Amino acid sequence: MTVVTRFAPSPTGYLHVGGARTALYSWLYAKSQGGKFVLRIEDTDIERSTQDAIDAILEGMEWLGLTWDEGPYYQTKRFDRYKDYVAQLLEQGKAYKCYCSRERLDELRESQMANGEKPKYDGKCRHSHEQQEGSYVIRFKNPTEGKVVINDHIRGKIEIANAELDDLIIQRSDGTPTYNFCVVIDDWEMGITHVVRGEDHINNTPRQINILEALGAPVPEYAHVSMILGDDGKKLSKRHGAVGVMQYRDDGFLPQALLNYLVRLGWSHGDQEIFSMDEMLEHFSLDGIGQSASAFNTEKLIWLNQHYIKTMPVAEVAEYAKWHFEQQGIDLSKGPSLEQVINIQADRVKTLKELAEISRYFYEDYNEFDENAAKKHLRPVAQQPLEAVKANLAAISDWNAVNIHAAINATAEQLEVGMGKIGMPLRVAATGSGNSPSLDVTLELLSFEQVAQRIDKALKYISNRANS
Incomplete structure (x- = not known):
């Protein structure tokens, strides 16, 4: 048997982290078993589905690298297929037309709730074969005896008595099929062998299994993943920070870091925390997913992101940082290669966004000095050290970190002052702030002409300060 899994989001919003984790688990299982991964857009909720949401889902999946082997399929383009199967069930007596009005159904529901009963359709039209005037829905004739048994990969054995289920509407009065019916037909026709989805679908599963069996279709295996909570124990939402996958891209996270974080948010392999994609594929199993809800911890994600920025091949980091x-x-185009900048800045940042923010001075002159750094280090006492170090830097014939370091040292010896008296004014002059990597490697990525021009700018600042 070839394993076929699917990710089937509804396009009513962005791709959130819970959906991304489900997609990852589904993708990993298919790929680890040499199978296929299908992407299906479940857009039967026509009023709430949008093209923007579809685009956001596709963009999120592509950014994460969760490529699909088939699809994307769209349920709205398959309505004729669903109608054929509805007609088949009607013909076989496994579905029926229900003419009950909205008013009757509302009254029934209110009466059942008042009596402490579980609200469900009472089957009034189930045994009536007479054609009536007016609109109708089509309901699936659910078995009334026996039970549905689900051997869930995550939750173990789940049993639901058929008496607990009512006759599900499979086609609305306007002729459109309902979500639960479309899912059944799609999973069957697309050959889905394993359904990995959120625990909020557990109630749908017995209904879908009964329809599959009525159609004589094979029943896939199921794995219902627990929800993700915020660090306060409540359901993850916008108040906990970014929940849309592309927001993490915008905030400067690498997809590799987010995938590594998400895979561990419910699944484990011993005590290992860092997983390459190859290691995920080697070790992943559906049975290794835990039942408990997982708490999202942004600090841990940041730690992982730092790790990947520092340890991934620099050329790969540069591809993502460029954006x-x-x-x-x-x-x-107006400065050193991005790889050179990453090499000296990687240890100093938590995100790629921060990397860009603190590296601007390599590509363009700053407009003004950091106020605190200038106030502290660009004082009249720094004038002589800056003039002397500029002269020594000008004497370098081969502009590299070793020679720059030697020139700064020589200036300190020449003036008989500590390195800090040279280094800090020079750092503020060259970068506009008091923070940068080691001065020798920082200046190496600038030209002497840039450094000299910025020293002159600092000297002018000092002069203006002395005269004010």
Whole structure:
């Protein structure tokens, strides 16, 4: 048997982290078993489904690298298929037309709730074969005896008595099929062998299994994943920070870090925390997913992101970082290679967004000095050290970190002062702030002409300060 899994989001909003984790688990299982992964857009809720949401889902999946082997399929383009199967069930006596009015159903529900009963359709039209005037829905004739048994990969054995279920509407009065029916037909026709989805679908599963069996279709295996909670124990939402996958891209996270974090949000392999994609594929199993809800911890995600920024091949980090520099209007053609900048900045940042923010001075002159740094280090006492170090830097014939370091050291010896008296004014002059990597490697990525111009800018600042 070839394993076939699917991810089937409803396009009513962005791809959230819960959906992304479900997609990851589904994708990993298919790929680890040498199977296929199908993407299906469940857009039967026509009023709430939008093209923007579809685009956001596709963009999120592509950014995460969760490529699909088939699809994307759209349920709204398959309505004729669903209607054929509804007609088949009607013909076989496994479905029926229900003419009950909205008013009658509302009264029935209110009466049942008042009597402490579980609200469900009472089957009034189930045994009536007479054609009536007016609109109708079509209901599936659910078995009234026996039970549905689900051997869930995560939750174990789940049993639901058929007497607990009512006759599900499978086609609305306007002729459109309902979600639960579309899912059944799609899973069957697309050959889905394993359904990985959120625990909120557990109530749908016995209904879907009964329809599959009525059609003579094979029943897939199921794995219902627990929800993700915020760190306060409540359901994850916007108040906990970013919940849409592309917001994490915008905030400067690497997809590799987010995938590593999501895979561990409910699944484990010993005490291992860091997983490459190859390691995920090697070790992942549906039976290794825990039943308990998982709490989202942004601090841990940040820690993982730092790890990946520091340890991933620099060229790969640069591919993702480039977008952030462009977003901030930084022209990468006017300075060192992005790989060179990442090499000296990676240890100093938590996100790619932050990397771009603190690296602007490599590509363009700053407009003004950081106020606190200038106040502290660009004082009249710094004038002589800056003039001397500028002269020594000008004497370098081969502009590299070793020679720059030697020139700064020589200046300190020449003036008989500590390195800090040279280094800090020079750092503020060269970068506009008091924070940067080691001065020798920082200046190496700038040209001498840039450094000299910025030293002159600092000297002018000092002069203006002394005369004010």
